[in-house]
Amino acid sequence: MxxxxxxxxxxxxxxxxxxxxxxxxxxxxxxxxxxxxLMKDYVIAPRRVVNIKSIKKLGGIQKTGAGxxxxxxxxxxxxxxxxxxxxxxxxxxxxxxxxxxxxxRNMGTVAGDLCQRPRCWYFRNGFGLLAKDAKGQALxxxxxxxxxxxxxxxxxxxxxxxxxxxxxxxxxxxxxKLVSAKGTREVPAEKFFITPKTDAARxxxxxxxxxxxxxxxxxxGRNTTYEVRQKEALDWPLATASVALAMKGSTVTRARVVxxxxxxxxxxxxxxxxxxxxxTITPDTAEAAAKAALAKATPLSQNAYKVQLARVAVKRALxxxxxx
Amino acid sequence: MGGGGIPPIxxxxxxxxxxxxxxxxxxxxxxxxxxxxxxNNQQASYLTCCAIEDLAAAxxxxxxxxxxxxxxxxxxxxxxxKQLVKAAELSEWKRLWHPxxxxxxxxxxxxxxxxxxxxxxxxxxxxxRCTINPDGSVMVEIGSQDxxxxxxxxxxxxxxxxLGLPFNAIQVRIGDNAxxxxxxxxxxxxVGGVSGSTxxxxxxxxxxxxxxxxxxxxxxxxQLEAVEGRIQVQGDPKKSLTWKAACGKLNAKIVEMGTxxxxxxxxxxxxxxxxxxxADISVDTETGIVKVNKFVAVQDCGLIxxxxxxxxxxxxxxxxGLCTALYExxxxxxxxxxxxxxxxxxxxxxxxxxxxxxxxxxxIAPEHDSRGVIGLGEPPAVGIQxxxxxxxxxxxxxxxxxxxxxxxxxxxxxxxRRNA
Numbered sequence: 159m160x161x162x163x164x165x166x167x168x169x170x171x172x173x174x175x176x177x178x179x180x181x182x183x184x185x186x187x188x189x190x191x192x193x194x195x196l197m198k199d200y201v202i203a204p205r206r207v208v209n210i211k212s213i214k215k216l217g218g219i220q221k222t223g224a225g226x227x228x229x230x231x232x233x234x235x236x237x238x239x240x241x242x243x244x245x246x247x248x249x250x251x252x253x254x255x256x257x258x259x260x261x262x263r264n265m266g267t268v269a270g271d272l273c274q275r276p277r278c279w280y281f282r283n284g285f286g287l288l289a290k291d292a293k294g295q296a297l298x299x300x301x302x303x304x305x306x307x308x309x310x311x312x313x314x315x316x317x318x319x320x321x322x323x324x325x326x327x328x329x330x331x332x333x334x335k336l337v338s339a340k341g342t343r344e345v346p347a348e349k350f351f352i353t354p355k356t357d358a359a360r361x362x363x364x365x366x367x368x369x370x371x372x373x374x375x376x377x378x379g380r381n382t383t384y385e386v387r388q389k390e391a392l393d394w395p396l397a398t399a400s401v402a403l404a405m406k407g408s409t410v411t412r413a414r415v416v417x418x419x420x421x422x423x424x425x426x427x428x429x430x431x432x433x434x435x436x437x438t439i440t441p442d443t444a445e446a447a448a449k450a451a452l453a454k455a456t457p458l459s460q461n462a463y464k465v466q467l468a469r470v471a472v473k474r475a476l477x478x479x480x481x482x
Numbered sequence: 483m484g485g486g487g488i489p490p491i492x493x494x495x496x497x498x499x500x501x502x503x504x505x506x507x508x509x510x511x512x513x514x515x516x517x518x519x520x521x522n523n524q525q526a527s528y529l530t531c532c533a534i535e536d537l538a539a540a541x542x543x544x545x546x547x548x549x550x551x552x553x554x555x556x557x558x559x560x561x562x563x564k565q566l567v568k569a570a571e572l573s574e575w576k577r578l579w580h581p582x583x584x585x586x587x588x589x590x591x592x593x594x595x596x597x598x599x600x601x602x603x604x605x606x607x608x609x610x611r612c613t614i615n616p617d618g619s620v621m622v623e624i625g626s627q628d629x630x631x632x633x634x635x636x637x638x639x640x641x642x643x644x645l646g647l648p649f650n651a652i653q654v655r656i657g658d659n660a661x662x663x664x665x666x667x668x669x670x671x672x673v674g675g676v677s678g679s680t681x682x683x684x685x686x687x688x689x690x691x692x693x694x695x696x697x698x699x700x701x702x703x704x705q706l707e708a709v710e711g712r713i714q715v716q717g718d719p720k721k722s723l724t725w726k727a728a729c730g731k732l733n734a735k736i737v738e739m740g741t742x743x744x745x746x747x748x749x750x751x752x753x754x755x756x757x758x759x760x761a762d763i764s765v766d767t768e769t770g771i772v773k774v775n776k777f778v779a780v781q782d783c784g785l786i787x788x789x790x791x792x793x794x795x796x797x798x799x800x801x802x803g804l805c806t807a808l809y810e811x812x813x814x815x816x817x818x819x820x821x822x823x824x825x826x827x828x829x830x831x832x833x834x835x836x837x838x839x840x841x842x843x844x845x846i847a848p849e850h851d852s853r854g855v856i857g858l859g860e861p862p863a864v865g866i867q868x869x870x871x872x873x874x875x876x877x878x879x880x881x882x883x884x885x886x887x888x889x890x891x892x893x894x895x896x897x898x899r900r901n902a
Contacts, residue, residue: 279823279828280822291818300816300817302814388771390835391834391835396889463894470768
């Protein structure tokens with residue numbers, strides 16, 4: 159790592175005062191499960207690291223109205239251990255439990271999961287977020303792209319969003335609370351993730367001098383997450399689907415179907431939702447919804463298999479929601 | 483560039499009368515070769531065992547039968563036949579195996595496959611120094627190393643059993659040039675070397691102790707034995723001294739050397755081992771993901787000093803082989819020549835949840851015991867790709883002919899089959 163200044167503020171206001179107006183100067187440290195590897199690989203080199211784990215009000219899971227408030231620094235393990243989350247938001251529970259490393263679950267936080275950088279190996283090897291060679295040519299399309307995006311990949315971003323909780327939170331209609339020196343704003347989870355157009359930008363709407371303080375999850379009906387992954391041990395998913403359903407009896411009145419790890423952002427499928435509206439979930443309707451969700455997929459040279467995996471994820475998430 | 487050496491094919495079934503071998507070297511700009519466990523043998527086993535299973539499928543025969551029927555083409559037909567039977571028993575082959583393509587109704591297909599190994603191994607040149615102190619403490623020093631193979635345990639055990647002492651009475655010192663010279667670990671020759679030198683050094687030291695103690699017991703040194711912490715008279719165990727009391731009779735510490743000579747093993751070690759492995763896997767044909775249900779390894783390895791560490795060696799070798807079959811690959815970027823997956827999140831290795839049930843049966847029998855101690859590091863690492871590759875072929879009804887068998891490759895093979 160490059161040498162850095164370490165700050166340990168006790169309040170959100172103090173923390174905000176330590177951040178900078180531009181990315182690259184200061185970074186927030188929560189669990190550090192992504193920040194430290196990025197720094198050790200010299201992908202980023204912030205001059206100041208701002209630890210926020212000492213700020214008590216950033217923790218905790220509480221009921222709020224009909225929904226729940228999850229503090230930014232709640233660890234994945236705390237989320238997994240919460241009986242209420244498991245009962246009411248199984249899609250979140252599954253997504254967190256599928257991080258099959260107790261070490262990472264014990265350190266990694268919910269906000270950190272949303273803010274983590276992509277796994278794109280060109281980015282991680284120092285070719286920039288938008289992965290270009292010395293001549294400015296995009297590397298993934300003609301390079302090694304088996305783990306890259308099959309949707310939303312017209313460029314210049316080809317990576318997939320690495321967030322485990324993002325797709326489930328988007329499906330649940332959660333809101334992310336952001337605080338800066340200028341005040342507070344709440345952003346729908348769907349709008350939190352953005353596709354960057356320049357190397358200097360990020361994959362989230364968070365400003366460099368802004369902090370995620372909490373996630374607010376509204377009341378939900380049936381919701382599930384299904385992951386397609388190669389290893390049971392710690393592994394990045396190949397494709398995931400999170401679904402949240404409003405039902406009347408066994409009929410779906412409204413569906414939210416969100417694909418994960420297939421696009422630079424959690425990918426909302428209106429097409430799948432349309433197929434399901436007013437129908438019951440059967441193997442046939444689940445299959446039809448899955449097909450519709452991927453109908454417009456534009457795979458790269460090596461990742462066409464992810465189209466099939468994403469279809470399977472949608473189908474199996476829906477069938478699991480039916481059984482729930 | 484490391485040279486494209488031809489693998490030893492046909493593997494194990496070396497005496498097939500009619501064969502034609504065609505070998506082509508391919509240059510890849512991927513930097514020089516590195517050490518591997520049983521290099522070239524895994525490929526050889528894969529090529530041979532896959533061909534034999536493909537033959538069995540074409541003949542509509544059970545591959546267990548084909549391997550057994552043709553075992554006369556190997557160097558040790560009866561041993562391999564017995565091991566095939568044992569592997570079949572432990573993998574429940576009779577109950578679970580089916581002809582190719584009959585892997586079950588739903589999208590998840592199950593299959594079994596066979597892999598065979600053989601290895602030379604041996605015992606490398608090794609010197610050991612044994613010290614017995616008047617206070618009864620014992621030290622064994624060898625300039626050897628433990629790569630996780632259990633070398634320390636083996637040295638300790640041979641010393642302890644020779645001297646009739648518990649393990650915790652022996653101090654083992656390895657890993658320093660100050661100690662007597664012993665060979666490098668490679669080629670599966672360490673345990674053979676160090677057990678020989680340790681046996682000799684401790685035997686020589688014990689003889690000196692007998693010489694010092696015999697007068698006190700009123701017998702000749704040759705009438706003594708070391709049993710369960712005592713030096714006693716053979717046939718008259720009541721005439722004995724405790725180990726500590728016996729050492730108390732020493733005027734000075736005993737220091738004795740023992741040398742295992744690679745070229746003159748004296749029956750303590752030899753070369754030549756083998757085994758049979760069976761993989762039991764399931765493939766989800768919707769996702770292309772392969773899961774290991776069970777992996778069975780039957781392995782002979784001469785005189786096994788410590789069955790537990792030997793089994794552990796096999797476990798490690800099998801886990802490594804599963805990684806080769808299912809996960810490991812080096813991904814080089816075509817434009818920049820860079821290795822892209824240089825971290826363990828993308829250079830994938832199996833975790834506990836990925837290895838299924840591993841069953842190891844060390845083939846312990848007088849015919850193997852009589853051959854002395856032989857190294858075990860490499861042989862069990864050889865046949866896993868073959869077994870898993872064959873099991874996937876059995877499950878799907880056709881072969882996925884590229885390793886590792888990642889979901890994209892399995893799905894591509896399934897699609898090619900559908901379009902054919």
